Amino acid sequence: MRRTVLEQFPAGGPRGSWPAEEFAAARRGEGVAAEVVMDLEQDVFLVIVPQQSSDRGH
Numbered sequence: 001m002r003r004t005v006l007e008q009f010p011a012g013g014p015r016g017s018w019p020a021e022e023f024a025a026a027r028r029g030e031g032v033a034a035e036v037v038m039d040l041e042q043d044v045f046l047v048i049v050p051q052q053s054s055d056r057g058h
Contacts, residue, residue, distance in 0.1 A: 002051040006034060008044045020045035 006027065009020040020036045024047045027034035037046050 003048040004051055006047045006049060008039070008046050011038070011043045011045060020047055023047050
């Protein structure tokens with residue numbers, strides 16, 4: 001599965017602050033299927049939109 005990164009946020013945010021989750025929730029409110037994932041190598045949270053493959057196994 002492919003994905004598009006909408007935004008990235010540093011993992012070391014202030015305690016109790018979830019900017020990536022808030023950003024993703026706002027996108028979901030707009031009808032975008034946004035998810036939050038962790039990029040361990042870069043130590044960031046990514047807000048992504050999954051992209052379905054266009055060939056669907058054909």
